[in-house]
Amino acid sequence: MNPFRTRPNPITDDGDGDGFSFCGNCAFAGVCHAEGYDKPALKELHCLVQHVGPYHAGTLLFREGDPFNAIAAVRSGMVKTFRVDAAGREQVLGFFLLGEIIGLDAIHNGRFPCNAVALDTVSLCRFSFPMMATLATRMPGLQTQLFRLLSQDINKAAAMAGDFSADERMAAFVLSISRRFANHGFSPNRFALSMSRTDIGNYLRLAAETVSRVMRRFQNEGLLHVDRREFEILDMARLQQLALPLLRE
Amino acid sequence: MNPFRTRPNPITDDGDGDGFSFCGNCAFAGVCHAEGYDKPALKELHCLVQHVGPYHAGTLLFREGDPFNAIAAVRSGMVKTFRVDAAGREQVLGFFLLGEIIGLDAIHNGRFPCNAVALDTVSLCRFSFPMMATLATRMPGLQTQLFRLLSQDINKAAAMAGDFSADERMAAFVLSISRRFANHGFSPNRFALSMSRTDIGNYLRLAAETVSRVMRRFQNEGLLHVDRREFEILDMARLQQLALPLLRE
DNA sequence: CGTTCTTTTGATAGCTCTCAAGTCGCGTGG
DNA sequence: CCACGCGACTTGAGAGCTATCAAAAGAACG
Known part of the structure; x- marks a missing residue:
């Protein structure tokens, strides 16, 4: 049940001939x-x-x-x-x-x-x-x-x-995901999320409806394009500016 | 200037004959x-x-x-x-x-x-x-x-x-201080704080005015007595109940 | 192709913030 | 000892942001 408690598998190579x-x-x-x-x-x-x-x-x-x-x-x-x-x-x-x-x-x-x-x-x-x-x-x-x-x-x-506005939190969230993907060689501008709006809201301490509304506004203002759970960042600079109070690295 | 960088004093005994x-x-x-x-x-x-x-x-x-x-x-x-x-x-x-x-x-x-x-x-x-x-x-x-x-x-x-109400945050704050004092043998019911209302507000993500208002209400409801920066807890049980969503240890 | 969950959108309410004024305590100086 | 002034605190009124409630639209699933 809890994979953190059991030892289901011995170490296995990833199959590409290089265990590391x-x-x-x-x-x-x-x-x-x-x-x-x-x-x-x-x-x-x-x-x-x-x-x-x-x-x-x-x-x-x-x-x-x-x-x-x-x-x-x-x-x-x-x-x-x-x-x-x-x-x-x-x-x-x-x-x-x-x-x-x-x-x-x-x-x-x-x-x-x-x-x-x-x-x-x-x-x-x-x-x-x-x-x-x-x-x-x-x-x-x-x-x-x-x-x-x-x-x-x-x-x-x-x-x-910290106490930040919905816009600041949302911008910081999108940027954080973008950077973490980029760190592994993926595109910083396009990515797909696996979590629901409700999950995002519960993470950002916002109602799911607020998440939806902020995304809509970000789209209308040309900051990003959202299609269901696929995100495209259109104006990285402005997002960074919005997220500034929250992001520092 | 920065005591974390300098080495102002060698170890000194506290003067009670027991360095530990x-x-x-x-x-x-x-x-x-x-x-x-x-x-x-x-x-x-x-x-x-x-x-x-x-x-x-x-x-x-x-x-x-x-x-x-x-x-x-x-x-x-x-x-x-x-x-x-x-x-x-x-x-x-x-x-x-x-x-x-x-x-x-x-x-x-x-x-x-x-x-x-x-x-x-x-x-x-x-x-x-x-x-x-x-x-x-x-x-x-x-x-x-x-x-x-x-x-x-x-x-x-x-x-x-977490996203908690002003009441929950305030109750958890007072309880947290109380417990930490009690851990060192001080009274859990009476203590003096050294920080201003503004500091408390900035910590709890509340306006200083809100801190003041919540304290007033807590006093009116018999939860605690506050005189300037001296606190007395009058109803520990209800405070704990209020702080429940926030405190867990 | 209906069922169900997710997401969106709108209207309203509520909590907390902001602005403003007044009170209190305390140290300073007369 | 008392008046003054400053900062901290309190209290009130109003505004704003976000939550809540409600309902419809849209995607996913069998």
Whole structure:
């Protein structure tokens, strides 16, 4: 049920004859390059990776309160993490794209503070966190990268906590997705999202109707073109200007 | 100027004949107890501590963009971290009380993403972060605690990012302060804050006037008594109920 | 080709902000 | 000791942004 608890598959090669190739997209790629692919420690890092999935859209990857054993990097697809409050309203904490790390917020209590669901077909790289922490002891670069990733998530969460207008939030959201796609060699101007308007709204703390209205206005003003869940950015500069209060990197 | 960059004082005993006594309030206290006070590694941890301060109210401890060298634990007083956006509006990221760790959000970029100011007379324990990371390599308990503290800050920031009413935010704020004081043996029902209404508003993403109005209503409803900056909680249960959507620990 | 979910669009209400004025506390100086 | 002045805080009135409610249009699914 919970792929973070089980060990469904042994490590499998991606089938392209190079077991390391997929790693170029991973948040730990920098560690690998810094250490050099030939070091024994790096082999250990790869040894504790488990490829899990694919999971189809809607699969619950873990549930709030589940014991925390592992973090995971997205190998393909998109993941949404969220909580449901007593009133039944859903709070989306984050969307996770290729290479991004899920589960860092679970370290604190040893339990996941949120649920995670696959938004489309998702494959993950699962890292046992106790093993990773032990390895980080002998691999300072890995420790540093873990600290950085954790620290980065603090900043991401803090950015969302500011009080910004619907326009600012929407612009920042579209830009953030654009940049994260671009980081992996995809077009920064055209991309498809897997989440619903409701998901976007719950993430941005806006009603789904407001998301729809802001998008409409952005289209009317020539900022972007939206066709269902496919986005095209038409005026990157103005989007950046709008998102300025919210984005800083 | 920036106490996080300089080394004003060598370690000094608190004057009570026990150099470790102040540590009971520190976020790293758990590490010390777990490791045992006699271990050499623990001595090293204490060796990299620098007592800095006191700083008087209003002193800028670091500034957005300053290079990051060290984290710090609050030894006495209260600290506010904040950013100022292009429009000149101040966003308060956090208030730091006795024993709480400042600067974890700076690891990511190697620069402080925010400013920090003393709200009253403040003393700190400064920890060189590079040295601490190195030490964490030989001291798994310290590494674990650092991971935990970072992860905790993600959750704190995420909690602030939800869309909650002014009442919920205010109740959660008062309760949070109360609990943090209580953790150090102070009364959970009576405490004095060092920050202004404006600071509270900028932290809770509310106008200062709204903070004032909510407090007035809380007083009228018998939830608490407020005299200038002194607070007394009169109905803990109802406050907790109000804060429920926001607080979870 | 109907069913269902998502998305859009419109009308209205509500929460909080903004602007403005007044009050209070406190330090300064007469 | 008291008057003054400044900053913090409170209180009120009105506006604005976004949420909510409602309904229709559109895509996806079998």
